[in-house]
Amino acid sequence: MNLLHLEQLSIAYGPIKALHAINLEVHEGEIISLLGANGAGKSTTLRAISRLIPVLSGKINYKGKNLLEYQPHTVVAQGIAHVPEGRGIFPGLTVLQNLQLAGWTVKHKKQLKLNYESVFNLFPRLAERIAQSAGTLSGGEQQMLAVARALMTNCRLMLLDEPSMGLSPLLVKEVFRVLREINKRGTTILLVEQNANMALKIAHRGYVLENGRIVLCGSASELMQDHRIIDAYLGAAKK
Amino acid sequence: MIYTIIQQMFNAIQLGAVYALIALGYTMVYGILRMINFAHGDIFMCGAFIGFLLATKIGLPLWLMLPMAMCLTALLGVIIERIAYRRLRTAQKMSLVITALGVGIFLENFVMLMVGPATKQLPQQLPGSIVQWFFKYNITVTWDRIWIIIISLVLMAVLWLFVNRTLMGTAMRAVADNKDIVPLMGININQVIAVTFAVGSALAAAGGIFYGQSYSIDPYMGIDLGWKAFIAAVIGGIGSIEGAVLGAFLLSGVEIFTVAYLSSNLKNGISFGLLIILLLIRPNGIMGKPILKKV
Amino acid sequence: MKDYSNSCWFKIRFGIFSAVLLCIILILQELSKNGWVNQYYLHILTVIGMNVILVSSLNLVNGYLGEFALGHAGFMACGAYTAAYLSTQLDLTGFPAIIVSLGAAIIAAGIIGYLIGLAAFKTVGDYLAIITLGFNMIIVNAIQNIDSLGGPRGFTGIPKYTSLFSVAVCLLATYYIFYHLVNSNFGRLWVAIRENSLAAELMGININQVKNFVFTIAAAFAGLAGGLWAEYQQFITPRSFDYIKTTELLVMLYLGGTGSLSGSILGVTVYIISMELLRNFLSFNPQLVEMRMIVSPLILIIIMITRQSGLLGNREWRWLRPAEAYIPEENITHDSVKN
Amino acid sequence: MTALKIENLSKSFGGIQAVLNYNLELPDNTITGLIGPNGAGKTSIFNLISGIYRPDSGQVFLNDKEITHKALSMISRSGIARTFQNIRLFNQMTVLDNIKTAFHRRAGYHFGETILGLSKFYLSEKKIDRESMEYLNYFGLTGYKSEFAKNLCYGDQRRLEIARALASEPKVLLLDEPAAGMNQVEVEELIKLIRKVQKDFGLSILLIEHQMPVVIELCRSIQVLNFGRLIASGNPSEVISNPEVIQAYLGEMEPVI
Numbered sequence A: 001m002n003l004l005h006l007e008q009l010s011i012a013y014g015p016i017k018a019l020h021a022i023n024l025e026v027h028e029g030e031i032i033s034l035l036g037a038n039g040a041g042k043s044t045t046l047r048a049i050s051r052l053i054p055v056l057s058g059k060i061n062y063k064g065k066n067l068l069e070y071q072p073h074t075v076v077a078q079g080i081a082h083v084p085e086g087r088g089i090f091p092g093l094t095v096l097q098n099l100q101l102a103g104w105t106v107k108h109k110k111q112l113k114l115n116y117e118s119v120f121n122l123f124p125r126l127a128e129r130i131a132q133s134a135g136t137l138s139g140g141e142q143q144m145l146a147v148a149r150a151l152m153t154n155c156r157l158m159l160l161d162e163p164s165m166g167l168s169p170l171l172v173k174e175v176f177r178v179l180r181e182i183n184k185r186g187t188t189i190l191l192v193e194q195n196a197n198m199a200l201k202i203a204h205r206g207y208v209l210e211n212g213r214i215v216l217c218g219s220a221s222e223l224m225q226d227h228r229i230i231d232a233y234l235g236a237a238k239k
Numbered sequence B: 001m002i003y004t005i006i007q008q009m010f011n012a013i014q015l016g017a018v019y020a021l022i023a024l025g026y027t028m029v030y031g032i033l034r035m036i037n038f039a040h041g042d043i044f045m046c047g048a049f050i051g052f053l054l055a056t057k058i059g060l061p062l063w064l065m066l067p068m069a070m071c072l073t074a075l076l077g078v079i080i081e082r083i084a085y086r087r088l089r090t091a092q093k094m095s096l097v098i099t100a101l102g103v104g105i106f107l108e109n110f111v112m113l114m115v116g117p118a119t120k121q122l123p124q125q126l127p128g129s130i131v132q133w134f135f136k137y138n139i140t141v142t143w144d145r146i147w148i149i150i151i152s153l154v155l156m157a158v159l160w161l162f163v164n165r166t167l168m169g170t171a172m173r174a175v176a177d178n179k180d181i182v183p184l185m186g187i188n189i190n191q192v193i194a195v196t197f198a199v200g201s202a203l204a205a206a207g208g209i210f211y212g213q214s215y216s217i218d219p220y221m222g223i224d225l226g227w228k229a230f231i232a233a234v235i236g237g238i239g240s241i242e243g244a245v246l247g248a249f250l251l252s253g254v255e256i257f258t259v260a261y262l263s264s265n266l267k268n269g270i271s272f273g274l275l276i277i278l279l280l281i282r283p284n285g286i287m288g289k290p291i292l293k294k295v
Numbered sequence C: 001m002k003d004y005s006n007s008c009w010f011k012i013r014f015g016i017f018s019a020v021l022l023c024i025i026l027i028l029q030e031l032s033k034n035g036w037v038n039q040y041y042l043h044i045l046t047v048i049g050m051n052v053i054l055v056s057s058l059n060l061v062n063g064y065l066g067e068f069a070l071g072h073a074g075f076m077a078c079g080a081y082t083a084a085y086l087s088t089q090l091d092l093t094g095f096p097a098i099i100v101s102l103g104a105a106i107i108a109a110g111i112i113g114y115l116i117g118l119a120a121f122k123t124v125g126d127y128l129a130i131i132t133l134g135f136n137m138i139i140v141n142a143i144q145n146i147d148s149l150g151g152p153r154g155f156t157g158i159p160k161y162t163s164l165f166s167v168a169v170c171l172l173a174t175y176y177i178f179y180h181l182v183n184s185n186f187g188r189l190w191v192a193i194r195e196n197s198l199a200a201e202l203m204g205i206n207i208n209q210v211k212n213f214v215f216t217i218a219a220a221f222a223g224l225a226g227g228l229w230a231e232y233q234q235f236i237t238p239r240s241f242d243y244i245k246t247t248e249l250l251v252m253l254y255l256g257g258t259g260s261l262s263g264s265i266l267g268v269t270v271y272i273i274s275m276e277l278l279r280n281f282l283s284f285n286p287q288l289v290e291m292r293m294i295v296s297p298l299i300l301i302i303i304m305i306t307r308q309s310g311l312l313g314n315r316e317w318r319w320l321r322p323a324e325a326y327i328p329e330e331n332i333t334h335d336s337v338k339n
Numbered sequence D: 001m002t003a004l005k006i007e008n009l010s011k012s013f014g015g016i017q018a019v020l021n022y023n024l025e026l027p028d029n030t031i032t033g034l035i036g037p038n039g040a041g042k043t044s045i046f047n048l049i050s051g052i053y054r055p056d057s058g059q060v061f062l063n064d065k066e067i068t069h070k071a072l073s074m075i076s077r078s079g080i081a082r083t084f085q086n087i088r089l090f091n092q093m094t095v096l097d098n099i100k101t102a103f104h105r106r107a108g109y110h111f112g113e114t115i116l117g118l119s120k121f122y123l124s125e126k127k128i129d130r131e132s133m134e135y136l137n138y139f140g141l142t143g144y145k146s147e148f149a150k151n152l153c154y155g156d157q158r159r160l161e162i163a164r165a166l167a168s169e170p171k172v173l174l175l176d177e178p179a180a181g182m183n184q185v186e187v188e189e190l191i192k193l194i195r196k197v198q199k200d201f202g203l204s205i206l207l208i209e210h211q212m213p214v215v216i217e218l219c220r221s222i223q224v225l226n227f228g229r230l231i232a233s234g235n236p237s238e239v240i241s242n243p244e245v246i247q248a249y250l251g252e253m254e255p256v257i
Helices: A042-049 A072-077 A095-105 A109-122 A124-128 A139-152 A169-184 A196-202 A220-225 A227-234 B002-033 B040-058 B062-088 B093-115 B143-165 B167-177 B179-185 B189-214 B221-236 B241-261 B264-281 C005-033 C039-064 C072-089 C094-120 C125-144 C164-182 C185-195 C197-201 C207-233 C243-256 C261-281 C292-306 C334-338 D042-050 D072-077 D095-106 D111-116 D119-138 D154-167 D184-201 D212-218 D236-241 D243-250
Strands: A002-013 A016-027 A031-036 A057-062 A080-083 A157-161 A188-193 A205-210 A213-219 D002-013 D016-027 D031-035 D057-062 D080-082 D172-176 D204-208 D221-226 D229-234
Touching (some): A016 A057, A016 A188, A031 A169, A042 A057, A095 A109, A109 A124, A109 A169, A124 A139, A196 A220, A213 A227, B040 B062, B040 B189, B062 C292, B143 B189, B143 B241, B167 B179, B167 B189, B179 B189, B264 C125, C005 C164, C039 C072, C039 C164, C039 C185, C039 C261, C072 C125, C072 C243, C094 C207, C125 C243, C164 C185, C164 C207, C164 D111, C185 C207, C197 D072, C243 C261, C243 C292, D016 D042, D016 D204, D016 D229, D031 D042, D031 D184, D042 D080, D080 D154, D095 D119, D111 D119, D154 D172, D154 D184, D184 D204, D184 D212, D229 D243
Parallel strands (some): A031 A188, A080 A157, D031 D204, D031 D221, D172 D204
Antiparallel strands (some): A002 A016, D002 D016, D221 D229
């Protein structure tokens, strides 16, 4: 089933066009990787979906609803959680308060309790540090907190912006393991990454953005073998 | 000698309570929007006059007048934010500050037109009788002052609980922490900001009414007291609730003792001197957190 | 191509303009003595002139440099009291008295501005606003406590030296200086700091030094305006130099638009004339006269919400723009850049 | 000759090691590339060299003179200019004035001459105008001289930033991702431009870039960073065949599950 569908989406920052009529589909239960170099428009795409930036033209459909009619905070209530680049936690608040805020849109106490349980089950480290202020967590823990917060919103679709950024290889592996686990529990994931290999390994399908255009898409295994992917990351000399 | 000092300290605490109630509004708005709400002193003045009108025209008793005036002033604060500030939230900061200055001047002149420039006296609604126990030691303390201090402290405590113990309070601190991320939690940031302005304005109204219990009120009083409260907020570390209260009592103490032992003419100079010295030594105030410079 | 012509271009135009303006003013002053021209109009023009000096000097700091300073009236007070004190104490009259008192006003305000700048520019942003405002209050408070300056009662008996003519001369001189400053390296550095202080610093600009320099100049010219003001009003009180005056200056500055000399002229003129018009227009009802007091902040708010750069933000009238850049001939080769 | 020499530079932010024991020798008249994944510490190194950050330890030498702990403005005066990842122009200034700011230390007139409007002021201004126009000519920006910098298109803004950096007559130029957000054609032009600039001005350039073709085309040697540490350096062909580099960029080349 088609969960999210971007049709001919264009976005501009002032006179500079960041996205040129891109099309993108996310099916229920998938992990989609959105790859591309710095400034290719990956983060822009995510920010457009969560309505943080205005759209020039095109459509964003989510479960048959037109997301363009929503505001950032009402998008969350629709079941879309956005884990922003650089984690975007509230460093001055405690871990628990970070999670509490993410539960803002969850109205049923019972559901909230279930969410806490599943989060702490997935991230036992966070349970240990519940009263610690989030700014004092390590980079990896902060990333976990950011993902945990997304889970607290009861999301069906999780948008992740470079979860591996600034993390050591071991932690990156850990993050990706957790993402796969979350996906298995039924959350669809749209993942923006520079770490192409890692991202494609857990993804079902992938898209490659270049200068605001989608230049490649296909199943993860196809993309993994596509020499253009390798070129994009290590240049022509790799051949 | 010691009794006069106690007497002065008592005066300082009463003035400090008023300063603190106003300073909290400054500090909350600054904490969230990084904006000095220059109109806040005038909101305080409006609160006092709303209380004055409720008490004289309708004849409400204090226990009814105070909450009503607080609600009406809160509404005023929210309306000001909605009309004048919201559109400028993403604009350059100077336009926001200038707009706030404009709102302040508008409120002063508007109230002046409505009630005239003459000073007014809020009707005495609290018992003005002298506390006998203190009088034994030659300290004149009236019951209304005691009540004012108690109610102010209760309001501050309620605010502290609200900010630190409720989800809305956490959301307010989250906006202060990282404004861009708040909508991603499903939180309506406009709502949080409106609540902040409402709470800040309500406290200022309480401050205005308490001020009016002991001093006369006039349409321009907001400028002077607003600045004093603002200094208090900065001294304490703007953005910090505990800091605002601490700064308010510190400033009122300095002022009262300057007037008592030096000269009333030096009052403003010394309080502003204190502000400047503190800012140069500790730019973030006593309780403030340093702001990281990001490249 | 034109060669050195545009070096004289501004000076010639400015010279002609000044001569014509001063002649007209002299004629007006003569006429007003006979009662043919209403004194009231000359008064309005004088007030406009003094405020233009104030606002455009504030513009250097708040507009060109982009720092939010809130204590400009304090420097005006320094100048006003220096001029007032000297003009009553010194054994001079007439022209020398004007020169000495105004010169001292400029220097006194400049020195105080420099010293305050040393402390104030340790901070930026909101804190700078607070700290400059604090110094404004301290200056006013200090004057209130000096008995020889009249204390809180004010300073009386200042001789009336300022006329529309002398204000016009000072204003023209101010503009001549400011025009050259903002179109020189100095002015470009200020704007560069405003636009991107990090990039400016990385071009080798010592930011604090430059900021303090601007601040000192602005204070000095505020002192000049203060001196003119004192010798015009003949009576000054500390209260007239507190933050209410600063706020009024800010309103005029932002009405006209920051970063523009033309904007300052326009802002002051529009503000003062509209205030006077409102006063006259509403004079049939004394209650309504006060209405203008709410109209002016409302105008300011509306301008800020709808048009954040004011009437003329960062734009100049044609005659205050520098000459077009000289375009080199085609034969310049790329190699010449290296040298 | 070594234009820029860096020894054991380290910097950490709140426990996170941004740069660790970084060493560099940038010879005269060469371009050296600095690559690595996001967050590897490349821009931090630029910030350390240009003085925006204070290093925890280590030294920076420019032409054998130590500049490590000098003030920001002094470092740039000693001959280092840089551009920024997110372009930092003086937006509300004209293109020409952007260049002219770089002349502030060789204006040729002082305060008195300025306020009096003496002819020396006008003549020097004219000279600055002419020299600035030469820079604009060189970068093909002459037509935009009276535009506000913010109104230029992205590629022109990048070029203007480089032009402004050059106008301050540096010996070492630090370029932070000059090709970011450019398309294929623009990138090719940029490569030509940087090469030409390097030759014409006799500069030593340190270049951060994500687009590998740019680095490979331009640089004689390349350094690769990961987690603040240097993991490889050498000429382009060595670097891109280095297994550690491949891993840092692409992750391990394991078969897909």
